[in-house]
Amino acid sequence: MADELLRVENLNKAYGDQPVLHDINFEVNTGEVLVLLGPSGSGKSTLIRCLNGLEPYQSGDIYFKGDHVTPSSKNWQKLRQKIGMVFQSYDLFPNLKIMDNITLGPIKVQKQAKNVAEKEALALLDSVDLADYAQKYPRELSGGQKQRIAIVRALALHPEFMLFDEVTASLDPEMVRGVLEIMLDLAKQKMTMIVVTHEMNFAHQIANQVLFLEEGRILESTPGAQFFTDPKTDRAKEFLQSMDF
């Protein structure tokens, strides 16, 4: 039976007066990949940021492994170690070397021993073909390499699930593939993921389930295989058409 990892109930969020998310309800099971699609401004980033406590929400509940999450900065700080997140702008810390970027969390937050953390970091770097770059600074890497490191940095904390927000959107077209392949790999290893992307072919390959958002509402929630061939709503059909030229 499917094992529920995350459940969101009646989530509402507004920026000031402007409501951005309306009554969001969904769940993600362990090992599943949920893809969020929707036009620009529909609230995908906002939703994903609420799941990580980066945005406060006005009402609604989030359950992590069946436990209700009480939104407080202390609670979120603990939870975030179990949630890996990667953003659009490859946000490595420019003042730290690659190795230190990766081990900062394990050493300072999880109090791992330095040599243990570094050994594991090296193994992870190796898995994305970047072991040679451990002692470099982010500025010495290309965008695609930085984004791969950002994924490694999140993985180093052994998260129980991962959030990806348009991680290839600011990459050169030729760099995109390498990053997407890592995500496909993770999916094969049954990492639970919530993914926002505009790469439709990739979304098609990776999605177990698609949530289609518009204006802060879930218009449909459809299994991946079906969504790309036969979406339930006309709006989604139109969206898919506009995306492929």
Next chain:
Amino acid sequence: MADELLRVENLNKAYGDQPVLHDINFEVNTGEVLVLLGPSGSGKSTLIRCLNGLEPYQSGDIYFKGDHVTPSSKNWQKLRQKIGMVFQSYDLFPNLKIMDNITLGPIKVQKQAKNVAEKEALALLDSVDLADYAQKYPRELSGGQKQRIAIVRALALHPEFMLFDEVTASLDPEMVRGVLEIMLDLAKQKMTMIVVTHEMNFAHQIANQVLFLEEGRILESTPGAQFFTDPKTDRAKEFLQSMDF
């Protein structure tokens, strides 16, 4: 017989010590669309900027309608009225209303009467479905709208050919289509164009001819129909593969 509009001979360009373009040779006939492809950093933008006099070049010759272009700022200022150019970042002037953005060139540079220029501007705005926005400021428009205006602004000077440098690269995915459709329209009206793009489907549809660049060299020059199905070089094949996920 084909009617040559632009010919480039042995163009060489370096930024300081670093050579960026090597012995570039090609020509564009009236009514033809030339698409420049190539990996990031291969020199596509630099080449297109040389054609508009925005970058000085070290050696080589540019012929416009058979006349040799003497590179001087005076000459270029005149020529630029015949060459429309649209950039990646939708570069409307934020301090001017849409109407003034469009008529600035016709009125100040080409000394057209204000009412004539504005009448034509309105007609052009209408053709891209943006007539209602004449009295707004650029900040009130979406990216896609701004980019359509930027094309209109260039067209208002009645250019003899157009240069497009990745004009959809910073647009939201859903906005891309509208801009590309305008370009397809222009191609149908036999506007001569040189286009840099990463949208392969679009490139396929619009290109009469493809120049494939790598490291500042033309690796191949192939008719559009052939390039996307059977490029001459392996490098181009590889490039096409990496572009489609």
Next chain:
Amino acid sequence: MSWSVIVQSLPMFQKGFILTLQMSALGILGAIILGLVCSLSQYFKVPVLKRIVGIYIELSRNTPLLIQLFFIYYGLPGLGLKFSAYVCGIIGLVFLGGSYMAEGFTGGFDGIAKSQIESGLALGLSTAQLTRYVIFPQGFALSVPALAANIIFLIKETSIFTVIAIPELTNTALDLIGMYYKTNEYLLVLIIGYAIILIPLSILLTWLERRIRYGAFGH
């Protein structure tokens, strides 16, 4: 222009020069510390302190050092608060410089990309850890240009110490002019004195600015 007048005055100017350097150094150090404290209390929105700091910054930035010094030196003793001229000078410089430095730091902290802070949070860093590893190193690098400009500004402001009889460079020059009337010579030495401090310093600071920026951001 008489060279012998200049040469004879040099020992006097040397004393003033050293005093200017010493007081500048102390005042600037104090201003940087005060500025950092103020800026952090605003950045982290520390309840009451933030308010007080806000008032202090406005008072300090919108009044001239000269009148600040007059008030501290001649006015405060009326309330029974008396400090020596040197202490008053340093207090004045720290009072004035603290707000400038605070705004310099705040500019740096505000300049940190929001996404940097969020990725720090996403890694589970606590506020203290975030400050230590992300906010501080990057914010400091970003604020260096403003801090450098403030340092130059504060050194120049020490010339106003003359009004509370501190024998720094400007005071020395005005004093010598009053006694021996060699205005051209003494003003020339005065200007050269400031140039000796400020030109190398401004070159040094520009160099430092680039290095720190490169260390933190790589460009």
Next chain:
Amino acid sequence: QTTQAASNNSSVKAIQKRGTIKIAVFQDLPPYGWVNKKGKLRGYDLALARQIAKDLGVKTKFVQVNANNRVDALKANKVDIVLANFTVTPERKQEVSFADPYMKVSVGVISKKSKPITKASQLKGKDLIVTKGTTAENYFTKQSDITLQKYDSKTQQFNALKNGRASALADDNSYLYAWVKNNPKYTVGIKSIGPKQYIAPAVKKGNKSLLNWTNKEISKLSKKGFFKDSYNAELKPYFGSEVKASDIIVESK
């Protein structure tokens, strides 16, 4: 001589043609040159200044100076004449031309009555307040072992003394007498130190025309008893009983 006269725009002719005389005065030194509560310029120097203008038949324009810019005010043509308690010294004679003196003075030292300083030797190792560019500063600069605090203006120096920033203050004894009368906690512990000196009007070096005129004016006024009257009106009310008119006024030669 005509060319010199032409370039001398502080000559008597030039002043009379212009219709105003620019006079450097103190404005913070009661009772010599100061601004009273109503904002009017008053004092012994001011009375002389107004008389000079009157006798020249011109209006006055007063320029405020501090002790240390009296010479430059003349040199830079900011003023035609300085009437700002300007003590005649050999150094100053090199820079400006002094007319005949109209006041006697020497350096005095005031201190707290409770801790009076009556001998220069008591100042050793202590702080002493002076104003930049005064004869007192000049005199004590030559003494070692005394730390001088040098202020820009009279207001500042007296304020500093009252705030207890030094053990004593040295300046021309003439205004120390006046100041002590208003500030009875203090005393002129050293009434006179260093050489006896004179206060005189000063004009720019080489301005013979105005210098000669001023000399004649001083001697004329002196004969008329102008300085005596002026003493009674401007100074006497501010001095204590220890000062007599003959301590201050220079008898005409």
Next chain:
Amino acid sequence: MAHSGINIIFEGANFARLMGGLWVTIRVALISIAIGGVLGILLGVLRTFHNRLLRFVLRLYLEFFRIIPTVALLFLFYYILPKDMHLNLPAEEVAVIVFTLWMAAEASDIVRGALESVPQHQIESGLAIGLSRNQLYRFVLVPQSIKLMMPALINLVTRIIKTTSLLLMISVLDVINVGQQIIEANQQQYPQGAFWIYGAIFFLYFIICYPFSLLAKRLQRNK
């Protein structure tokens, strides 16, 4: 008790006199800011030109006024110019010259910075529609950079106003000088006069400068 001394401010004509002094202060500041501002914009535009000599000369001018403390500048202009150049100006006008030149120097740098921070692609799209250099400055660069330079210019204005406190040093009868006269004239009746008068002047400066500082902040936020 000290607070009993507050009456010194309102005694007789004292308050009116302080205001008179303040007006001198403001007058010098306003004239310098106006002339210096216009001059600064011109010089700032010139500094973006590629002429090396021009850039060097203007840079030198800026650095001169940057490095030398204003007190020294005032003395320099007050004493040396008239003596050596036979220019005889009253103190207030000398002050106006110094502050104007200083304002122009600092403003030119702000203007240059703002002009240069108009994004390169704005310049290029101006060129691409065939604008000449003059047209580029007139229609694109200057209008866009005005917004960018406003906060810094306003901060400079407050600095000029604050620095007018140095007028005292060259015997201009500004608000501080008048204040000292009042302290002196009332010293017997109000022994704590210094506290109240300097305190009052402190707040007068604050009242003048604070609105500018608010304005600068608001403009900065709106950016």
